[in-house]
Amino acid sequence: MLRRSIGSIAVLASRNYAGKSVSSNMAQIIDGKAIAQEVRTQLAQELKGMEAAGYPKPHLTAVIVGEDPASEKYVANKMVACREVGISSETKRLPASTTQEELLQQIDDLNKNPLVTGILVQLPLPEHINERTICNAVHVDKDVDGFNEVNIGRTALDMDANIPATPLGVKRLLEHMKIETFGRNAVVVGRSKNVGLPMAIVLHADGKYATKAMDATVTICHRYTPPKELARHCRQADIIVVAVGKPGLITKDMVKPGACVIDVGINRIKDESTGKFKLVGDVDFEEVRQVAGHITPVPGGVGPMTVAMLMHNTLKAARRQFDDRKSS
Amino acid sequence: MLRRSIGSIAVLASRNYAGKSVSSNMAQIIDGKAIAQEVRTQLAQELKGMEAAGYPKPHLTAVIVGEDPASEKYVANKMVACREVGISSETKRLPASTTQEELLQQIDDLNKNPLVTGILVQLPLPEHINERTICNAVHVDKDVDGFNEVNIGRTALDMDANIPATPLGVKRLLEHMKIETFGRNAVVVGRSKNVGLPMAIVLHADGKYATKAMDATVTICHRYTPPKELARHCRQADIIVVAVGKPGLITKDMVKPGACVIDVGINRIKDESTGKFKLVGDVDFEEVRQVAGHITPVPGGVGPMTVAMLMHNTLKAARRQFDDRKSS
Numbered sequence: 001m002l003r004r005s006i007g008s009i010a011v012l013a014s015r016n017y018a019g020k021s022v023s024s025n026m027a028q029i030i031d032g033k034a035i036a037q038e039v040r041t042q043l044a045q046e047l048k049g050m051e052a053a054g055y056p057k058p059h060l061t062a063v064i065v066g067e068d069p070a071s072e073k074y075v076a077n078k079m080v081a082c083r084e085v086g087i088s089s090e091t092k093r094l095p096a097s098t099t100q101e102e103l104l105q106q107i108d109d110l111n112k113n114p115l116v117t118g119i120l121v122q123l124p125l126p127e128h129i130n131e132r133t134i135c136n137a138v139h140v141d142k143d144v145d146g147f148n149e150v151n152i153g154r155t156a157l158d159m160d161a162n163i164p165a166t167p168l169g170v171k172r173l174l175e176h177m178k179i180e181t182f183g184r185n186a187v188v189v190g191r192s193k194n195v196g197l198p199m200a201i202v203l204h205a206d207g208k209y210a211t212k213a214m215d216a217t218v219t220i221c222h223r224y225t226p227p228k229e230l231a232r233h234c235r236q237a238d239i240i241v242v243a244v245g246k247p248g249l250i251t252k253d254m255v256k257p258g259a260c261v262i263d264v265g266i267n268r269i270k271d272e273s274t275g276k277f278k279l280v281g282d283v284d285f286e287e288v289r290q291v292a293g294h295i296t297p298v299p300g301g302v303g304p305m306t307v308a309m310l311m312h313n314t315l316k317a318a319r320r321q322f323d324d325r326k327s328s
Numbered sequence: 329m330l331r332r333s334i335g336s337i338a339v340l341a342s343r344n345y346a347g348k349s350v351s352s353n354m355a356q357i358i359d360g361k362a363i364a365q366e367v368r369t370q371l372a373q374e375l376k377g378m379e380a381a382g383y384p385k386p387h388l389t390a391v392i393v394g395e396d397p398a399s400e401k402y403v404a405n406k407m408v409a410c411r412e413v414g415i416s417s418e419t420k421r422l423p424a425s426t427t428q429e430e431l432l433q434q435i436d437d438l439n440k441n442p443l444v445t446g447i448l449v450q451l452p453l454p455e456h457i458n459e460r461t462i463c464n465a466v467h468v469d470k471d472v473d474g475f476n477e478v479n480i481g482r483t484a485l486d487m488d489a490n491i492p493a494t495p496l497g498v499k500r501l502l503e504h505m506k507i508e509t510f511g512r513n514a515v516v517v518g519r520s521k522n523v524g525l526p527m528a529i530v531l532h533a534d535g536k537y538a539t540k541a542m543d544a545t546v547t548i549c550h551r552y553t554p555p556k557e558l559a560r561h562c563r564q565a566d567i568i569v570v571a572v573g574k575p576g577l578i579t580k581d582m583v584k585p586g587a588c589v590i591d592v593g594i595n596r597i598k599d600e601s602t603g604k605f606k607l608v609g610d611v612d613f614e615e616v617r618q619v620a621g622h623i624t625p626v627p628g629g630v631g632p633m634t635v636a637m638l639m640h641n642t643l644k645a646a647r648r649q650f651d652d653r654k655s656s
Binding site for chain 1: 460476477478484486511525532546552557558560561564
């Protein structure tokens, strides 16, 4: 009898917000690649408009220290995006032996160079360099990654800021898919300073000042959230954003039917059936898509949006610098 | 039969972490006044040590704009605390007609004055002045309230920062009472930029850099959290911090037996039985104390801790400035 009542509760819960039963439907896959392409096309048009209005060309300088194949690939993707949008760009490669002082000197030169409107130092940096010191050294206006302490503070205070590109990309995905956040439960899994924390900040914000409100009730889970509690928090969530780096962390039983699941994780694992490596997220995609209302794939979900929003930040930062110069 | 099993679950839940039954006990009242007094005594000793080591005297300047009786009272309390700790202090009173530019000029003068090591602009400010602009204008090193965008950013990034005094005071209360936060569920009710948000940040932090980790799983609820959801989140919480300004918001049925309830609210209401005004928090104290494990009273809970931690920030800020001058 008890089992039966729990069963009927589960059936009720498997209806999505529109009251439509989703029990037999698969989740709608959020095509981050297509949405990112749309953003890039819009930005290219916006840049044409800026140039027609007499603005100089924005210029992004990326700095890579050492030789990390993943970093090389990420930066190469960003350079391709720059070309497509029409942003001038270059990559500075420094040897792994570069000292923190030498890197700070490079950043200082870029900060002072009026032709450079955006600076991006690809993380991770070699262990002998303090990433926080480097992130804070990038001029707040040129910090298109939004990792500088002032941009993080402004993001927290809902001021006009360069918001880190990944949480900003997730926000744009949710808006694009018309996922309601107002008064809904959101769970962010992972508390990194560049993704998890700013994501939680953006999702809970009232948008009183510069940003559009998302107004969700937000729970931040992390490595010390007991697994049972993580599952319970996730099951209550209308929106789950996971950014941990642990394949298969989010399973079907942790997801409320109809919930929106955003997977920020990018993990390179060996496919036992083919012996080849492949990219997967933190969500058990094949299982979770059977219960979620919306889900992002990996690859092709959040990743392309991060690059697109970096372009957004780069254009916005350039425009602000050009405007500041005109008015000063 | 079902009722009976729910009953026995409730009995289990009514044991606190030490396994001791609390079902028939009232919550332990956290004596914020006494703990704040301890902090102030420690700070007075620390200051004596600084003076013996040749440090100049710290000086806090408070600025009040307009005539708000509550502001006058709060600032007066802070000045008393300064005298007790041994910090030199003064209150600058500006008329309500002061323009934003005039106030910014005052702050600039204080920022440049080497004798002033701490600046506090009492909020709220008259409506024609943008509080955010003012908070950001106070030099980051002298900003003992921790409201400047850089201090908020540093707090978020777990860097060495002037952390806003109220969340810092709550942290100290929890530490003093040995309330476990690691892996526990904490709910912060209220998302103000000066209390709720930094509280959530402090409670969830990993303490990787400058602060001691609290490592709680944190949920931020706010005005758009539906009442049923607010109750549900609170009932799951081991620690509830409420900072809203709504008397009676947190009721007995919303609190898990044995939970720690921290009440930041200060509301002036009319006592119907006496016709006199009295201060109450956001928690239904008489009811909730029957189920909570620990509870802060209002007044005498968080309030005195806020003042004590402001003194902590003032001393720490002065020491840093003096050290910086020595080394430069």
